[in-house]
Amino acid sequence: MGMNKELEARVDAYVDEVWEDVVRDIAQIVSHPSVVDAEDAAPGAPFGANVRAALDCGLGIAERLGYATGEDDGYLGWGDIPGERSTQVATIAHVDVVPAGSGWVTDPFRVERRDGWLLGRGVADDKGPAVLSLYAGAFFLHEGITPRYTFRALLGCDEEVGMSDVHHYLETHDDPAFLFTPDASFPVCNAEKGCFGGRFASAPVADGTIRFWSGAEVSNAIPGESVVELAVDASELPAPAAHVDRLRIEAIRPGVARIVARGVGGHASMPEGTINAVALIVDYLAEIHDLLAPAEQAYVELLDVLTEDAYGEAAGVASANEAFGPLTLNAGKIVMHEDGRIVLSVDIRYPDSTSGRELEARLSALASKYDVAFEVSSTKSPFSVSAEHPAVQALLDVYREVTGEPAEPFSMGGGTYARNFACAVSFGPEGDASELPDWVGPMHGANEGASEAALRQALKIYILALVRLQELDL
Structure with missing residues (x-):
């Protein structure tokens, strides 16, 4: 299946139109020092006030984009775009971050935009990708498209510590038919180490x-x-x-x-x-x-x-x-x-x-x-999803079509939300840390950075992937 050129042009125009809003929203959500603090827990804020503020920020972005929002007692929140069916295709990203640590040359909770890069705690892991997921789904709203399956963009609050947010959510909510988390590298990670x-x-x-x-x-x-x-x-x-x-x-x-x-x-x-x-x-x-x-x-x-x-x-x-x-x-x-x-x-x-x-x-x-x-x-325990699953193949196809690069699924040592769901993978957008400029740090390190060009391309990939997933029999 080749790329639909008319659709690709619409996606490119959308990305151009919203990009400055995307950067502003990333900066807004990064400004919350949302490190999980169990000692600061309160009703509706089980991970502390700072994490709750970051969740509210994310839900505010979703509402502005036109999503119907909800939450699970402050454990996580979501934005929905109702589809023709209640079956869900979903994404999940997290708004909590690891502590800033030492060695920063900038304020870790104030995004600095420099030479095509965004610097700040969470720009790569995972607040930048969280904002991308919201704007990816919002393409349906922007274009007046009613998706075949309901799209749910989940925003988690405890990924870095224990993933108790997802455990809490799955006690009372069904698994989506398929989910990806933008919290790894491209092309597709279908297996995670224990x-x-x-x-x-x-x-x-x-x-x-x-x-x-x-x-x-x-x-x-x-x-x-x-x-x-x-x-x-x-x-x-x-x-x-x-x-x-x-x-x-x-x-x-x-x-x-x-x-x-x-x-x-x-x-x-x-x-x-x-x-x-x-x-x-x-x-x-x-x-x-x-x-x-x-x-x-x-x-x-x-x-x-x-x-x-x-x-x-x-x-x-x-x-x-x-x-x-x-x-x-x-x-x-x-x-x-x-x-x-x-x-x-x-x-x-x-x-x-x-x-x-x-x-x-x-x-x-x-x-x-x-x-x-x-x-x-x-x-x-280690977990994996078959590389032959139609949804995995759809993500790989979109990645190949957008980038022109070969793509095979891979495994990794990082533990993402994917391992908690029945059918889920991680799907970009983090780059190769060995290719960073010397003034840009990796996720979890000082001076964490994300390339704007890479984030823009990821947004395009995510939109096209969500469109392609809607075409599958899930």
């Missing part, structure tokens, strides 16, 4: 050397900065033998020193090109091993194994297959408790060549070797 989270806790240390340690704010981010404070005079600390340009030793006061490590942050599922700042600290602590208390020495030895590589090889959990690719292991969030316990959270994305049970067994055995406690915090 997600496994665990915590390694050291024994309490009453008078240890390590007094404070920080890493990523969330476990699914590779830390771009890590700070450790030691009960040691700075003059007693040797200069780093490794990573000299990434470590800084500071004297806080007599008898207390701070070591600051600067790495290259990113998403836990995509370690290529990143440098884990916690791993830099671990390497330095290994150099000053004799200054640590025995329990701290054992814990740092364990962390040395966990941070040696990003694929679980040293930890003994590596696994890979052709369908899903390799397991990834991120040791990112580290917290120091008042009783002297240090707790490291790991985020593992795994192929179906291993299992959550196998990972638990191997990591528990590894922890016990160092007299460290280990507990599982979360586990989700």
Whole structure:
């Protein structure tokens, strides 16, 4: 099926007409620092006031575009375009974001438009795509088209933390016939690795050397900065033998020193090109091993194994297959408790060549070797939708027609909303992080950016995909 040139011209004209509104709306929704805050929960705002404000912003955009809007007790919201049938074709994007973190050269919650790029927390993951999904469906309204199937644009509020928003929604709402989430790369991701989270806790240390340690704010981010404070005079600390340009030793006061490590942050599922700042600290602590208390020495030895590589090889959990690719292991969030316990959270994305049970067994055995406690915090099995499904093929066809590029479905380590629905995939629009200008960061990293040209093309792809999906027997 080739591209309908008359339809393509109408879509191109629509994208041109609405583009400045799209950019304004992305800037408006990014302005809300919508990091999930369970302690700020309230009726109608289960993830805190900032997330609720971002949801209201998104619903306001939908209403302005002509959608009929609704919500599920603040867990998520939606905009509907009624079709000839109640059967739904849907999209879902999320309005919550990971914390800004350090290293920004701009205000993370104020979009900066620069040289064809938008910079701000969420422009790529996932507020920019959320706005695109609303404008994609609004094409039907703009053109006076009644779709065959009802279109529902879902706006989630808890994707980055637990996806409890979708679980809550699906308790009382039917699955759509088909759904895509604009929260990955093109062409189509039809398979997602399993997600496994665990915590390694050291024994309490009453008078240890390590007094404070920080890493990523969330476990699914590779830390771009890590700070450790030691009960040691700075003059007693040797200069780093490794990573000299990434470590800084500071004297806080007599008898207390701070070591600051600067790495290259990113998403836990995509370690290529990143440098884990916690791993830099671990390497330095290994150099000053004799200054640590025995329990701290054992814990740092364990962390040395966990941070040696990003694929679980040293930890003994590596696994890979052709369908899903390799397991990834991120040791990112580290917290120091008042009783002297240090707790490291790991985020593992795994192929179906291993299992959550196998990972638990191997990591528990590894922890016990160092007299460290280990507990599982979360586990989700791998999921996939057949590459031969007509809707998957329709998305691939549209992508090929718009871009002129070959397209095959792929798997990834990132966990998206798709895994929670009966028939769903992720479908763009994030680009290749290795191709970003040096002043533009990846999603979950500092200076998160999105190319306007890529977003414009994605909007065209989404509109044409929604039109094509309406033609299928779902």
